[in-house]
Amino acid sequence: MTPAEAPSYEALRAAFGQDLATDWIPDAVGAVDVAPFLLDGAPSGIDAARLRVPLGSRTEDVPVVPVDVRARLHGLVERALCGHRVRPEVLAYDRVDWDYRRAFRTRQQRLTELAARPELPLVLALDVHRLSRSLPLRALHDAPWATPELSAALAALDRAAGRPLLPGHRWANRLAAAALSPVDTVVARLAPGRWLRWGDDWHVFVHAPAEADEVREAVGRALAPLGLAPSEHKTRTLPATAVLSGTARDVRGDPGDAWRRGLEQGDARALRYALPRAAPTPQISRSLPGAVRHRPELLPRAVQYLARAVDTPEGRAAVRALLPAASPFTCARLLALAATHRALAADVPDELLTRSYASGAVALRSLATRVAALTTRLRLTPDPPPRLRPWLALGADPNRWPPLLTTLL
Numbered sequence: 001m002t003p004a005e006a007p008s009y010e011a012l013r014a015a016f017g018q019d020l021a022t023d024w025i026p027d028a029v030g031a032v033d034v035a036p037f038l039l040d041g042a043p044s045g046i047d048a049a050r051l052r053v054p055l056g057s058r059t060e061d062v063p064v065v066p067v068d069v070r071a072r073l074h075g076l077v078e079r080a081l082c083g084h085r086v087r088p089e090v091l092a093y094d095r096v097d098w099d100y101r102r103a104f105r106t107r108q109q110r111l112t113e114l115a116a117r118p119e120l121p122l123v124l125a126l127d128v129h130r131l132s133r134s135l136p137l138r139a140l141h142d143a144p145w146a147t148p149e150l151s152a153a154l155a156a157l158d159r160a161a162g163r164p165l166l167p168g169h170r171w172a173n174r175l176a177a178a179a180l181s182p183v184d185t186v187v188a189r190l191a192p193g194r195w196l197r198w199g200d201d202w203h204v205f206v207h208a209p210a211e212a213d214e215v216r217e218a219v220g221r222a223l224a225p226l227g228l229a230p231s232e233h234k235t236r237t238l239p240a241t242a243v244l245s246g247t248a249r250d251v252r253g254d255p256g257d258a259w260r261r262g263l264e265q266g267d268a269r270a271l272r273y274a275l276p277r278a279a280p281t282p283q284i285s286r287s288l289p290g291a292v293r294h295r296p297e298l299l300p301r302a303v304q305y306l307a308r309a310v311d312t313p314e315g316r317a318a319v320r321a322l323l324p325a326a327s328p329f330t331c332a333r334l335l336a337l338a339a340t341h342r343a344l345a346a347d348v349p350d351e352l353l354t355r356s357y358a359s360g361a362v363a364l365r366s367l368a369t370r371v372a373a374l375t376t377r378l379r380l381t382p383d384p385p386p387r388l389r390p391w392l393a394l395g396a397d398p399n400r401w402p403p404l405l406t407t408l409l
Helices: 009-022 035-039 067-080 100-115 137-141 148-161 170-179 181-190 209-226 240-244 255-265 268-274 282-294 296-309 313-322 328-338 342-347 350-357 362-374 386-393
Strands: 049-055 058-064 122-127 195-198 201-206 236-239
Touching: 009 035, 009 067, 009 170, 035 067, 049 296, 049 328, 049 362, 067 148, 067 170, 100 195, 100 201, 100 240, 122 209, 122 240, 137 148, 137 170, 170 181, 181 195, 181 201, 181 209, 201 209, 236 240, 255 268, 255 282, 268 296, 282 296, 282 313, 296 313, 296 328, 313 328, 313 342, 328 342, 328 350, 328 362, 342 362, 350 362, 362 386
Parallel strands: none
Antiparallel strands: 049 058, 122 201, 122 236, 195 201
16 A cells, blocks of 8 residues: 555545444544544554444344544554445445445435336345344455454454444444455346445346346355355345335435324334434424334434424423433433533433443443533542543533534434
């Protein structure tokens, strides 16, 4: 790798900013002091806590690492992959300046175009079985782009977290996208110009069921050397037009209308679309706690909405309704919101602060300490984490280095 090929510090920092929008626990001081770690080497030690998070219809225990570890891994991966190029049909995590929303829109458009071709009546939807938990360390070590420094860091992470890839991390998704390139070569040979991949999710448009079977079997054979297999539950052959009501479905429009439609029709995508965009209204605020209880995975985007609604009576009431019996995942999002509003911080019960501070996740302890500081309850969090001490020394201003509430989760 030459200096000209290496990603610039500005590109690394911009990509890492988007990475933090998928953090399970928002950083208590907005990661203001983390950027230098992007250029550092492998972390000397990794402390991985466990957090139970909702993932659609299921929940899963995911490892959570300190934000400086996340930054170091981000930098190591981008430097390792700077010379690697994926095929143009791969639209997710394909380069350092990849942008989620722009890529998602491009995929919608291309899927719609392929579904309109009359000679391709079927689409094979292919998904890898639990990629982030199943991809073995050896597959990453053996990849042509792996560097000794990255391999050492991934080995340390595997020892600490039980896996070399962490869900929700941009660097991990970048590695997974690169690791699946040999499979893309097989798909491109069998269905040239008739497929797309997003993460570990292929859509291959075919002429007949026999061709779908051929592609499915070939992909299974290509995944095997990587220690992977297709998902039996998610891999299926469908009418090509199925993507128009599924993956490529467009939910654009008035966010308030999308929220109402989402509630009436049980449409999670419409609800996810509405929450970051809707102007606060009494109707949305009142219905929000029930929607989040029914679909806990909506919580990060619900907090993004509540950040705009917090000065309304209905918005503050919605926060109070979500606080009782909050899980650590719920605490993480609500404490991040309370850390930016002193009035909300006063609504957080002592028990919730104590429980969060006692958790094994440094990031959650930091949020609890920040909320305690806003309400003269630092006795509940007596040993502030090191990264929070400069903020405390500067007067614990809720407007200084606020946690990031914008999210792609």
